[in-house]
Amino acid sequence: MAVSTVHPAGLPEIDVYRHVSIATGTKLVSIAGQVSWDADEVVVGAGDLGAQVERCYRNVGIALAAVGGTFDDVVRLSLYVVDWHPDKMPALLAGIDRAKAALGTTAVPPLTMLGVAALDLPEHLVEVQATAMLD
DSSP, X not given: OOEEEEOOXXXXXXXXXXXXXXXXXXXXXXXXXXXXXXXXXXXXXXXXHHHHHHHHHHHHHHHHHHTTOOGGGEEEEEEEEETOOGGGHHHHHHHHHHHHHHHTOOOOOOEEEEEESOOSSTTOOEEEEEEEEEO
């Protein structure tokens, strides 16, 4: 595996991500922000943040597989959530947990989550962007 993660002493331990990742591979992979579309551009999980974040993670997994990677190769994630409020955290975390189970990963790469006013379409509630390192 080209990526390892660290919880530095002196920083809070967050279950869903680590503060630092160390990548040692030879191929940097940048994945465009993924929304909850299926292959036919149908929105998966309309109105359901958890279902949409799950689909976004799965789409990242599809993109990684296309270049010979897995979610375990992810160095960094960025999540953009429409109209973010802490009340949405349980749904977001549930979607991430389901996606990780489906993808067969326990990876917890560094993560930045930003609340945004809107995405490309009103139906999209979340977008997930990823960077990975492959050997």
